[in-house]
Amino acid sequence: MEPDKKQQLVETALTLFYRYGVHAVGINQILEQSAVAKKTLYHHFVSKDELLLATLELRHQRFYHWLQQELNRNEGTDPVDKLFDALGAWFEGKAEPLGPFFGCYFQNCAAEYHGPDSAVLRLCAQHKLKVKQLVNTHLQSYQRPEQTQSLLLDGLMLLKEGAINMALLHTDATVAQHAKQQARLLLQALS
């Protein structure tokens, strides 16, 4: 049995979807680039939509573990610094497991599939929630009352989302530094 044809399909699909958008990429293009037969694809996935869902899952794993690592490095340093420095590296394409930066894959997919009860949208929301929880655990070091921490967390998430989207639109990686500066101000207000 060929090794993980399935995984390779998801891999190429993710790369192409992320770079060009989902509707802009055809099944045949994915098949060509992964050197996989059409029948094999439809053996593993019932439709293009399901393949899309698989790419979202893969991207979530990648992103989550990457961020986890970034936040776990340098025990001592401020988690806020680590968060926005990580984002900065991502914007510059220096976050290896994430590849070149084309905005948030989940936001991009949500832009194409924002129907009323879209499975895509649900997965995207789930991803954002899990990332939020991950960041939250790293804020414990601040030793703030729960309510304050929750307020801080909300602010960080807003700044993070804002930064990602501004980085894409203006192709400007320095917004991560600006966002960090804003986060510092927020910390100051909450101290």
Add this chain to the structure above:
Amino acid sequence: MEPDKKQQLVETALTLFYRYGVHAVGINQILEQSAVAKKTLYHHFVSKDELLLATLELRHQRFYHWLQQELNRNEGTDPVDKLFDALGAWFEGKAEPLGPFFGCYFQNCAAEYHGPDSAVLRLCAQHKLKVKQLVNTHLQSYQRPEQTQSLLLDGLMLLKEGAINMALLHTDATVAQHAKQQARLLLQALS
């Protein structure tokens, strides 16, 4: 001469593109819904891409003037309040000239057309810049030193972008209130 077939094309195209995404909507669908002949479309626009650019321009005008009005109302009140209350109304679909909320049209288009030198991306960046400048003029009332105001403006833009995207992903209009709260904290830190 039929009245503004051209404008009607842009109108329907904007509605459909915004709701379903650009690649997901075909020329024929636009033609049907606007009751316009194909030849007429290609008389006014050389391609679907140019039609897309026209929709971006139209949306920019609409959005800019809507925000301008929102910020000019109630002379006395805090511009920050006005900004995020306006966003909240938009998220709830209560901003009439903008129609139902499906995220930021420019972000959505950027998600589909983020190629290296995309005209779409350029227009989107321009739009965001003009909106930023508009907000900036309304911050004069705070009477802060220039540098402080610039910092405040950056923060507001990040919060705004973040709020828009979170509102789409979580279909939750209350994020506007959360963003407003964060903006208040920012103001506090800068006072």
Add this chain to the structure above:
DNA sequence: CATAAAGTAGACCACTCTGTCTACTTGCAG
């Protein structure tokens, strides 16, 4: 050794896509 699962290539289906083109109609301006 046989069976079943997973793979191959690629023809094929019914559609849709953007864009072109012919042939004809309408309304205004010189």
Add this chain to the structure above:
DNA sequence: CTGCAAGTAGACAGAGTGGTCTACTTTATG
């Protein structure tokens, strides 16, 4: 009245779409 610009309907082209299917090969395992 004429001529032109803008409009109509819709056939057509050529490529591409997602998805199904037949017929064959490989590979691991009971």
